[in-house]
Amino acid sequence: MKRCIACGAPLSAEPLLTIENMPAAAQHLPRPEDAATERGVTLRLCACTGCGLTQLDTEPVSYYRDVIRSGGYSETMDKLRRAQYDAWIPAFHLEGKKILEAGCGQGEFLSILAAYPVKAYGMEHFHELVVKAREKGLTVAEEYPEREDQVFENGPFDAFTSFNFLEHQPDPAAYLRAIANNLTAGGAGLVTVPSFEYILEENSFYEFIPDHLSYFTEDSLSSLLNRCGFDVLKKERVNRDTISVWIKKKARPDVSGLIEKQKSIARDITGLVNEAAARGKVAIWGASHQGFSIAASLGLGDKICYIIDSAPFKQGHIAPSSHIPIVSPDAAAADPATCILIVAPGYTEEIAARICEKFPAGTEIWTLRSDVPERLTDRREA
Ligand SMILES: [Zn+2]
Structure with missing residues (x-):
């Protein structure tokens, strides 16, 4: 019996959908000499019987800790990030505060953030990308949010961003709790993931890829965030196919009155x-x-x-x-x-x-x- 990567409950016995002969990965493309051995894979889309998260029951790709983005400039993404920072930074009073981008690649979005009046920090696992980001003058740690007890370099942070990275994680709860544990009290977050609602609306089977293990709806994303120490303050669809949420680290209950009384x-x-x-x-x-x-x-x-x-x-x-x-x-x-x-x-x-x-x-x-x-x-x- 397979179990949910987000909550550990059993996955539905029968997959919702099985697709044969799909690409085994979207990065590190095979070379002509690999053609004799390189093969497609079968993808099974399953639903969790507990938290409801839709997910592939396959092994993660070997490079799931790395954030490999096209690297080229995209006007659409540039505009979107600026619009997100413009709204999010003042809403959480993050001027002058330390903000971490978990999984920053070579700093495509971090360099935009660094132009705002905040202290921008990045975290990236892939060494070559860390080097490239540092060459741009960005402060980037070669690290990955792996364990809940991990103490991040340059931490703690007042806020974090995570752009289309959570859906790659084989243990998304450990990833989020590691981040939560490196935030100050009341720390804010800006998280985006591809929208499963969008895939359902478009009936686009070609969106499934082993790089993306989780297919979040607004509900299943909120449920996971709530279980990992965050309150969800705002959720919206951006750029047609992406869920964007504003979150805040949950406060511990104030029991000072109980202790006094x-x-x-x-x-x-x-x-x-x-x-x-x-x-x-x-x-x-x-x-x-x-x-x-x-x-x-x-x-x-x-x-x-x-x-x-x-x-x-x-x-x-x-x-x-x-x-x-x-x-x-x-x-x-x-x-x-x-x-x-x-x-x-x-x-x-x-x-x-x-x-x-x-x-x-x-x-x-x-x-x-x-x-x-x-x-x-x-x-x-x-
Ligand atoms: Zn679950």
Whole structure:
């Protein structure tokens, strides 16, 4: 069973399309003396049953790390890149920032970028192309985004570009994660790939080539980028046959509030329980994960007489870690606590009403339903 190069899920058992006698590669063309041995290949286009990426199930070409472009000047590409840089650089405030082109070839597009008020860097695996790019005065590392733990020369970068290179990658997720790990927080990206939607619109079987392993739609490209640490902010079709996306490195969730409140909740609850325990018995109502966590993490095992819960299957057990006994409301009422802390967000009012029914007047009722314990008024006193 073959697996998806982007997510590892199985590929569909039957190929979507099989094409015989296709060229084995689009670069490093054979010479006349190779004619006796050089042969066509069979291409099978398959769909991933997980992420949906359409892909060839063939081995990558030997030179997939290299970015071999025609090298000649094309007015169409020149205009397109300028239009893309004109919009993208100000949108992400990249003036003065470090931008990496992953797979820059001999610097065809990097030299255009270098004329903008940014710090332009290139990365290219093919030595001859690196030499040519450096001869143009460009700063280019001889490298390839291979592994997630790779530390790039000249990094970290504030942004990156990748022009029609991702579809060549036998491990596109490792390629993207390696780049993401060499970007600063919130780093931006401008990525283009050939559009599979375009091939479907034109019914152009002759677009398939072993150099291109992945055939991205806007959806399957976004899905891959999301799984590799990026948010997709804009996607569009450019030059008829190309998907272009603006992406941004995902921010890690900000848990500073959680860390801060963990301390204040611990202080407040410990203070409340210690004071109440000096006056009488203290109980918790609610034998679920919130109450268990409070009792265990604050070390309240010897301060809480029991945890009350109306679910019969919990009664007779003890709370994990704190080992406080779990009892029924009736058993608790027979040996009443003088202070009850309700830890069952969502059921607080219902439980407070039951306490008023079953427990003596004057029972102190507290609840924790946000980050501060609240004293509830006994209805009988109101
Ligand atoms: Zn997949």
